[in-house]
Amino acid sequence: SQKIEQNSEALNIQEGKTATLTCNYTNYSPAYLQWYRQDPGRGPVFLLLIRENEKEKRKERLKVTFDTTLKQSLFHITASQPADSATYLCALDRDYGQNFVFGPGTRLSVLP
Amino acid sequence: NAGVTQTPKFRVLKTGQSMTLLCAQDMNHEYMYWYRQDPGMGLRLIHYSVGEGTTAKGEVPDGYNVSRLKKQNFLLGLESAAPSQTSVYFCASSQLGQGLMNTEAFFGQGTRLTVV
Numbered sequence: 125s126q127k128i129e130q131n132s133e134a135l136n137i138q139e140g141k142t143a144t145l146t147c148n149y150t151n152y153s154p155a156y157l158q159w160y161r162q163d164p165g166r167g168p169v170f171l172l173l174i175r176e177n178e179k180e181k182r183k184e185r186l187k188v189t190f191d192t193t194l195k196q197s198l199f200h201i202t203a204s205q206p207a208d209s210a211t212y213l214c215a216l217d218r219d220y221g222q223n224f225v226f227g228p229g230t231r232l233s234v235l236p
Numbered sequence: 237n238a239g240v241t242q243t244p245k246f247r248v249l250k251t252g253q254s255m256t257l258l259c260a261q262d263m264n265h266e267y268m269y270w271y272r273q274d275p276g277m278g279l280r281l282i283h284y285s286v287g288e289g290t291t292a293k294g295e296v297p298d299g300y301n302v303s304r305l306k307k308q309n310f311l312l313g314l315e316s317a318a319p320s321q322t323s324v325y326f327c328a329s330s331q332l333g334q335g336l337m338n339t340e341a342f343f344g345q346g347t348r349l350t351v352v
Binding site for chain 2: 170
């Protein structure tokens with residue numbers, strides 16, 4: 125069956141450290157993968173998109189990798205700050221890109 | 237530029253009542269989606285539309301209907317609400333980008349629906 129998993133429901137790290145979140149998928153063949161941030165009571169907000177032929181993508185303190193052999197994406201936040209505390213969702217394209225399927229999310233808490 | 241706007245933001249229904257959630261986007265996006273979000277289950281796709289006048293079923297379509305009569309609006313209907321439909325509902329839209337690839341989704345603020 126098809127499945128998307130994110131490494132843990134919650135992750136706590138100290139301010140200044142690098143947070144690494146994992147997204148694993150089974151029985152999907154995405155052309156691209158996206159990461160979103162969701163704050164309590166708000167809708168998800170797009171952060172980064174990485175295509176299947178790209179190994180790595182960066183945006184400011186964010187870095188995403190995509191390994192189609194391992195069927196895994198890693199999402200890194202370097203020099204983390206308390207303001208980075210939120211739930212992070214990965215999403216895969218599906219049905220020839222007509223819609224997206226989301227992972228359950230990882231709630232990140234950056235402790236001062 | 238409002239982006240994606242959902243109405244209402246909160247609603248309490250009695251079992252068996254009906255209601256319509258409205259989603260409006262002002263970005264001229266082709267694709268629109270309705271998701272529900274429940275604790276521990278993430279976002280699940282209810283229905284989606286790839287253009288005006290078209291709709292398609294997602295992962296959890298039972299008990300819901302949708303219509304896309306105008307490009308900017310996507311309506312989600314509950315004909316006979318059940319307690320299992322208590323959830324937070326999100327509408328989203330997206331656009332075809334380079335190479336006709338679907339791009340990032342823009343989400344509304346959500347509608348918190350409680351069915352008692």
